Amino acid sequence: MNSLRFRWLALVGLVAGFTGWLVNWLATRNGYGTPTLPLTSLVTTAVIIAITLVFGRRVLQWRNGKRDRPLDPILATRTLVLAQACAYAGALSLGWHAGIFVDQLTLLSVRSTTAPLWGSVALMVGGTLMIMVGLVVEDFCKLPPDDDGTGAPGHSEGEYA
Template identity: 85%
Template sequence: MSTLRFRWLALVGVLAGLAGWLANWLATRNGYGTPTLPLTSLVTTAVILGITLVFGRRVLRWRNGNRDRPLDPILATRTLVLAQACAYAGALSLGWHAGILVDQVALLAVRSTTAPLWGSVALMVGGILMIVVGLVVESFCRLPPDDDGTGAPGSIEGEYA
């Protein structure tokens, strides 16, 4: 399995930002509300981050030598996939709400409230946290260069647990 590429994360973020800006531009100019997630979605984001960190911590403990019982390879693979999905979802959320924020800043002069602005900022912070946790947990799943997962010395560089 390949590692996360910053270029792909950036591309997802930029495309989502353009889509978010366009969706907000169309919605606000046609009398609809701002197409942001509700702030309660930050609770779901926190739960996802917590689950990702718990599974990542299990893999990290095994990787750092706590091998009193074998690590389930399916669990390790699912943890890696969860970490990468978390990072991509964070890039998507960050980009979408950044695009909305850009359009909302332009509307500050005609708006009576700044609630959509602060909501977008809060959800952008949630997206940044998802990217960071995804990258950190992905690094937890990486085997050291001299470890092949069996405890014997090896030379598998960049392999995942």
């Protein structure tokens, strides 16, 4: 399985940011509300981050030598996929709400409330945390290099557990 590419995360964030800005621009100029997630979605974000960290910790413990029982390869693979999905979802959320934030800044002088602005900031922080946790847990899933130097097949540096 390939590791996360920062270019792809940046591309997802930029496309989502432009789309968020455009949708918000169209919505607010036509009398609709700001198309952001509610702040209660931060609870869901926290749950996703916690689950990703719990599964990542299990893989990390096994990788670091606590091998009292074998690591289920399906669990390790699912943890890796969860970490990567978490990072991509974070990039999407960060980009979308950054685009809305930029458009809301231009409306600051005509609005009486800054609630959409602060809501976007909170959701951008949540997206950033998702990216960071995804990258860290993905790193948990990498196997350490072989100590014996034999280069056993399937266990070189940078491969996943």
